[in-house]
Amino acid sequence: MADRLTGGDSSLLRRINAAVTLRALRDGQAVTLTQLVGDTGLSRPTVEGVIEGLIEAGLVAEVEQSQDSGRQRGRPARWFRFRAEAGHILGIEIGVHEIRVILADLTGRVLGSHAKSAAETLDPEERLTLARTTVAEVLRKAGVSRDSLWAVAVGSPGIVDREGTVKLGTAMPGWTGLDLGARLRRSFRCPVMIENDANLAAIAEHWQGAAVGKGDLVFVMAGLSPGAGSLINGRLHRGFGGAAGEIGALHLLGQEATPERLLSTTGKPLDPLDEAAVARVLRLAREGDQVAQVAMDRFLRRLVHDVAALVLALDPEIVVVGGWAAGLDGVLEPLRQQLELYCLRAPEVVLAALGEEVVAMGALRVALDTVEEQLFAVDSPGVSAR
Amino acid sequence: MADRLTGGDSSLLRRINAAVTLRALRDGQAVTLTQLVGDTGLSRPTVEGVIEGLIEAGLVAEVEQSQDSGRQRGRPARWFRFRAEAGHILGIEIGVHEIRVILADLTGRVLGSHAKSAAETLDPEERLTLARTTVAEVLRKAGVSRDSLWAVAVGSPGIVDREGTVKLGTAMPGWTGLDLGARLRRSFRCPVMIENDANLAAIAEHWQGAAVGKGDLVFVMAGLSPGAGSLINGRLHRGFGGAAGEIGALHLLGQEATPERLLSTTGKPLDPLDEAAVARVLRLAREGDQVAQVAMDRFLRRLVHDVAALVLALDPEIVVVGGWAAGLDGVLEPLRQQLELYCLRAPEVVLAALGEEVVAMGALRVALDTVEEQLFAVDSPGVSAR
Numbered sequence: 001m002a003d004r005l006t007g008g009d010s011s012l013l014r015r016i017n018a019a020v021t022l023r024a025l026r027d028g029q030a031v032t033l034t035q036l037v038g039d040t041g042l043s044r045p046t047v048e049g050v051i052e053g054l055i056e057a058g059l060v061a062e063v064e065q066s067q068d069s070g071r072q073r074g075r076p077a078r079w080f081r082f083r084a085e086a087g088h089i090l091g092i093e094i095g096v097h098e099i100r101v102i103l104a105d106l107t108g109r110v111l112g113s114h115a116k117s118a119a120e121t122l123d124p125e126e127r128l129t130l131a132r133t134t135v136a137e138v139l140r141k142a143g144v145s146r147d148s149l150w151a152v153a154v155g156s157p158g159i160v161d162r163e164g165t166v167k168l169g170t171a172m173p174g175w176t177g178l179d180l181g182a183r184l185r186r187s188f189r190c191p192v193m194i195e196n197d198a199n200l201a202a203i204a205e206h207w208q209g210a211a212v213g214k215g216d217l218v219f220v221m222a223g224l225s226p227g228a229g230s231l232i233n234g235r236l237h238r239g240f241g242g243a244a245g246e247i248g249a250l251h252l253l254g255q256e257a258t259p260e261r262l263l264s265t266t267g268k269p270l271d272p273l274d275e276a277a278v279a280r281v282l283r284l285a286r287e288g289d290q291v292a293q294v295a296m297d298r299f300l301r302r303l304v305h306d307v308a309a310l311v312l313a314l315d316p317e318i319v320v321v322g323g324w325a326a327g328l329d330g331v332l333e334p335l336r337q338q339l340e341l342y343c344l345r346a347p348e349v350v351l352a353a354l355g356e357e358v359v360a361m362g363a364l365r366v367a368l369d370t371v372e373e374q375l376f377a378v379d380s381p382g383v384s385a386r
Numbered sequence: 387m388a389d390r391l392t393g394g395d396s397s398l399l400r401r402i403n404a405a406v407t408l409r410a411l412r413d414g415q416a417v418t419l420t421q422l423v424g425d426t427g428l429s430r431p432t433v434e435g436v437i438e439g440l441i442e443a444g445l446v447a448e449v450e451q452s453q454d455s456g457r458q459r460g461r462p463a464r465w466f467r468f469r470a471e472a473g474h475i476l477g478i479e480i481g482v483h484e485i486r487v488i489l490a491d492l493t494g495r496v497l498g499s500h501a502k503s504a505a506e507t508l509d510p511e512e513r514l515t516l517a518r519t520t521v522a523e524v525l526r527k528a529g530v531s532r533d534s535l536w537a538v539a540v541g542s543p544g545i546v547d548r549e550g551t552v553k554l555g556t557a558m559p560g561w562t563g564l565d566l567g568a569r570l571r572r573s574f575r576c577p578v579m580i581e582n583d584a585n586l587a588a589i590a591e592h593w594q595g596a597a598v599g600k601g602d603l604v605f606v607m608a609g610l611s612p613g614a615g616s617l618i619n620g621r622l623h624r625g626f627g628g629a630a631g632e633i634g635a636l637h638l639l640g641q642e643a644t645p646e647r648l649l650s651t652t653g654k655p656l657d658p659l660d661e662a663a664v665a666r667v668l669r670l671a672r673e674g675d676q677v678a679q680v681a682m683d684r685f686l687r688r689l690v691h692d693v694a695a696l697v698l699a700l701d702p703e704i705v706v707v708g709g710w711a712a713g714l715d716g717v718l719e720p721l722r723q724q725l726e727l728y729c730l731r732a733p734e735v736v737l738a739a740l741g742e743e744v745v746a747m748g749a750l751r752v753a754l755d756t757v758e759e760q761l762f763a764v765d766s767p768g769v770s771a772r
Contacts, residue, residue, distance in 0.1 A: 167731070216626040228699075232623065239701020240602040241731035247698050312633050313614075313699035315625020345553070345627035 004057060004374050014050075017042055021050045022059065023376045025082040028107060030063040032077040051080060058086045059375070084109065087150035089371055090138075091364025092131065093197065094156050094180075096120050096171050099131050100360040101138045106150065106375070108368045112142040113357070124174045132187055146188070150374070153193040153366035155200040155359040156180060157227070159243045164194035167242065193366050197221065198245060199236055200362025201352070202229030205320045207365045209353035218245075218316045219352070220307050221323035222331070228310055237314075247306045262298040265291045300331060304338045311343055322352030390443060390760050400436075403428055407436045408445065409762045411468040414493060416449040418463040437466060444472045445761070470495065473536040475757055476524075477750025478517065479583065480542050480566075482506050482557050485517050486746040487524045492536065492761070494754045498528040499743070510560045518573055532574070536760070539579040539752035541586040541745040542566060543613070545629045550580035553628065579752050583607065584631060585622055586748025587738070588615030591706045593751045595739035604631075604702045605738070606693055607709035608717070614696055623700075633692045648684040651677045686717060690724045697729055708738030 005018035017040075024039040025031065031039070036047050054060035063079040084105040093100040100115040116134050118127060139146060158169025164181020185192045202211075202219035211217045215234035221227050228245035230237045237244050260270040265284070270277045284292035307319060319339075321331060332349055339346040354361055391404040403426075410425040411417065417425070422433050440446035449465040470491040479486040486501040502520050504513060525532060544555025550567020571578045588597075588605035597603045601620035607613050614631035616623045623630050646656040651670070656663045670678035693705060705725075707717060718735055725732040740747055 230699075232618065237618065237700075240703040240733070241701055243698075243729065243731060244701035245699060246701075246729075247695075309633075309695035310699045312629075313616075313631060313696045314623075315627055315630035315632070317626040343629065343632075345629060347626070 004059070005054070014053075017046055017050050018054060019376050021047060022054065022082065025060065025080065026107065026376060028082060028084060030065065030079045030081040032079055034077065036080070059083055082107075086148075087371070088144050088148050089150055089364060089367035090135065090152045091360045091362070091367055092135070092152065092154045093200075093359040093363065094127060094131050094154060095197065095359065096157065098356075099127070099134045100357065101131075101134045102357065102360045102364050103138050103142050103144060104364055104368070106371055108364065110364075111144070112138050113360070114138045114141070115356070121173065124172075124178050127172065128183055131184075135187070149188060149190045151191050151193070151367040151370040152184070152188050153195065153200075153363035153370075154180065154184060155195055155197040155363045157197050159241070159246060160194050160196050161242050162238075164192070191370055193363075193370065195236075195363065195366060196227070196229065196238075196242065196245075197359045198227040199229035199238065200360075200366065201322055201354075201358045202231050202320070202362070203236060203365050204354050204358045204362035205322070205352055206231055206234070208361065209358065210320050210350045211318050214318045214348075216315075216317040217320060218307075218310050218314060218318075218347075219320045219322060220303075220310070222303055222321060223323040226303070226306060226323070230310070230314055230316065232314070245310070247310060262295065262302055265289075265295050300334050303331065304335050307335060308338060308342060311339055311347055315343075315345075316347050318348040318350065320350055320352050322354075322358060390445070391440070400439075403432055403436050404440060405762050407433060408440065408468065411446065411466065412493065412762065414468060414470060416451065416465045416467040418465055420463065422466070445469055468493075472534075473757070474530050474534050475536055475750060475753035476521065476538040477746045477748070477753055478521070478538065478540040479586075479745040479749060480513060480517050480540060481583065481745065482543065484742075485513070485520045486743065487517075487520045488743065488746045488750050489524050489528055489530060490750055490754070492757055494750065496750075497530070498524050499746070500524045500527070501742070507559060510558075510564050513558065514569055517570075521573070535574055535576045537577050537579070537753040537756040538570070538574050539581065539586075539749035539756075540566065540570060541581055541583040541749045543583050545627070545632060546580050546582050547628050548624075550578070577756055579749075579756065581622075581749065581752060582613070582615065582624075582628065582631075583745045584613040585615035585624065586746075586752065587708055587740075587744045588617055588706070588748070589622060589751050590740050590744045590748035591708070591738055592617055592620070594747065595744065596706050596736045597704050600704045600734075602701075602703040603706060604693075604696050604700060604704075604733075605706045605708060606689075606696070608689055608707060609709040612689070612692060612709070616696070616700055616702065618700070631696065633696060648681065648688055651675075651681050686720050689717065690721050693721060694724060694728060697725055697733055701729075701731075702733050704734040704736065706736055706738050708740075708744060 005015055020040045020042065021036060024036055033044070033047060037044050040047060051060060055062065059082065060080050061083050063081050065079045084107040087106050089104050091102040097120060098115050098117050100113065102113040103111045105111060114134055114137055116130060118130055122130065156166060156169065157171040158175060159167045161167055164179065166175050166178045166180055169175030181192060181194045198219060198221040201221055202217060205211045205219055206214065206217060215231060217231050219229045226247060228247055230245055264270055265281055281292050281295055285296040311319060332351065336346070336349045339349065352358060391401055406426045406428065407422060410422055419430070419433060423430050426433060437446055441448065445468065446466050447469050449467050451465045470493040473492050475490050477488040483506060484501050484503050486499065488499040489497045491497060500520055500523055502516060504516055508516065542552060542555065543557040544561060545553045547553050550565065552561050552564045552566055555561030567578060567580045584605060584607040587607055588603060591597045591605055592600065592603060602618055604614055604616045612633060614633055616631055650656055651667055667678050667681055671682040697705060707721070718737065722732070722735045725735065738744060
């Protein structure tokens with residue numbers, strides 16, 4: 001792809017100067033040429049040249065400043081701003097029960113979002129069609145052209161490899177083996193990234209949720225097929241094969257302790273996709289039903305064990321609990337107690353803050369990373385000393 | 387500490403030139419000035435100046451080349467080599483049953499090593515005295531002065547924080563709370579690093595053992611208080627509080643499944659530090675004793691579960707099994723089978739290759755990193771673009 005900053009001019013220095021200048025403009029405030037010269041450390045003629053190029057590329061606009069301060073005599077100051085509306089990004093969740101799409105500008109400001117519920121029985125074709133329809137609707141409502149998309153990121157349950165193929169996805173029929181990346185890239189001309197849903201939730205909670213400023217975190221998505229995502233030093237830990245955090249399998253190890261069995265009040269396991277049945281058990285337990293309370297206790301003990309395994313392996317600063325466990329009364333206290341018992345420095349344990357949008361927000365952040373890489377990155381292969 | 391390359395001259399350029407030149411010399415071969423000019427890309431006068439400085443600093447020696455190839459007319463070629471003997475490093479293990487010290491030169495070439503057995507009942511003073519004695523002996527035998535030590539790294543069981551305080555160390559009496567770093571820094575004038583033993587074992591197996599070239603690895607130290615160390619992208623993952631991989635606690639979660647109970651053949655748990663009793667059970671099992679075999683099976687099932695938890699959390703490329711499980715027949719197969727069942731892409735599972743020296747070798751590698759940082763690092767704060 002041609003360099004957006006220099007229109008294909010590959011001069012490294014010119015690229016760096018453009019990135020440095022854009023960085024000085026990225027917070028969205030209009031600034032004067034003189035301020036830019038001060039902020040960037042570049043010479044005035046260099047900044048003038050860079051700005052001209054960025055205006056041509058559509059990334060910077062000159063701003064009419066009506067209330068000129070009058071301090072300046074002679075040549076009036078010229079004001080510029082970053083055109084965040086020059087492009088757009090999408091964060092998408094393709095989930096078992098829902099498709100969700102969030103649209104934002106190049107600074108990540110949300111311009112629109114929409115969710116459609118999906119039947120858990122949809123086959124991949126139907127599910128992808130629903131996703132495309134939801135995207136089209138969000139774009140149409142916001143009056144944004146598909147051509148102005150710079151990056152799209154998509155969250156999906158299951159183990160997803162770096163190219164976007166679902167290596168294992170038991171939550172949705174036909175999902176395992178699906179080349180989700182290739183399928184979605186046909187619908188967009190910009191880069192499309194695919195990522196595991198719990199990984200995106202970890203990213204989102206770190207960006208705008210319960211773990212802002214905490215770079216070592218584990219996000220636990222509690223559900224009938226629980227998963228987890230983790231950041232180490234602020235960066236996603238995917239694992240060698242993209243499967244890090246897939247603790248659901250721990251349930252299988254040597255014991256019949258799947259959530260659908262643990263939460264059953266009838267002796268027969270729940271349907272592994274029937275979240276409504278789970279909600280019923282939770283409600284009953286809250287209302288004082290003893291059988292349901294016993295089932296809840298069993299489930300919580302198991303969840304605590306899974307989270308403890310993650311904590312012992314990774315030693316994070318904070319554990320964020322989401323998925324429907326975020327709606328469970330009393331999931332935090334047993335977790336905290338157990339972790340304090342067995343960890344020297346027990347991590348903070350908090351509930352997720354972002355709610356239903358967490359996965360799509362994480363996807364939006366991944367798309368935004370791609371954009372920022374194109375716009376603001378000064379590092380580039382060959383620049384660093386080794 | 388004054389810069390070893392420039393004798394305190396803080397000129398960044400001069401430092402970089404010296405590092406670049408040393409790098410070209412680091413493999414130990416004697417090379418000519420002309421080769422250095424070619425290898426470094428620096429000008430001849432610059433290389434001459436740098437070499438002069440490095441000779442003064444004792445890091446480079448001019449070599450008499452008797453069999454001059456005769457190809458060159460005029461000025462005879464001058465040959466130089468890196469003086470790996472200009473300084474030394476130590477890798478030390480302070481273990482429950484043994485103190486081990488390895489001495490090497492600045493390229494990591496081992497010059498000597500020694501191990502002393504330690505009673506598990508030693509108090510910290512006695513244990514530290516034994517460590518100092520072992521160091522003195524290794525230095526004396528090799529004819530190396532303590533002043534020529536550039537870096538010392540030490541492995542210890544337990545959770546060790548970044549400054550070298552043992553936050554938790556149940557394997558040795560009086561170890562928890564010990565400021566091991568401060569105590570040992572009194573004995574050396576060079577940097578002293580303290581690290582968890584399983585973490586060092588992971589580093590060592592990646593350096594010279596069973597996981598060379600595999601940057602995503604988990605090392606499992608099987609023993610009565612099992613632990614693990616992991617590398618992610620070739621770098622040690624310590625965790626936020628230095629406790630990553632302390633899976634021993636998993637045994638405690640909700641079940642009475644400690645190794646000393648699992649391995650018992652009498653109904654009474656073994657002494658948690660009595661490795662001889664463990665060896666007895668293993669021998670009996672090998673000899674066909676049924677009670678011992680049942681105990682072994684119990685223990686292996688538990689070990690498999692712990693390793694599975696680590697693998698699910700981290701998704702490494704390879705699992706290296708060490709500690710005394712490395713001496714167990716049949717630990718690999720059940721592990722492989724279980725991991726294949728529950729992991730999409732089961733990691734390779736291998737036995738540790740380095741044997742008893744693994745922790746001290748890992749310590750040596752950490753000390754060598756410090757040396758290489760001083761000698762060869764071109765990056766330096768302020769050099770990189772962001």
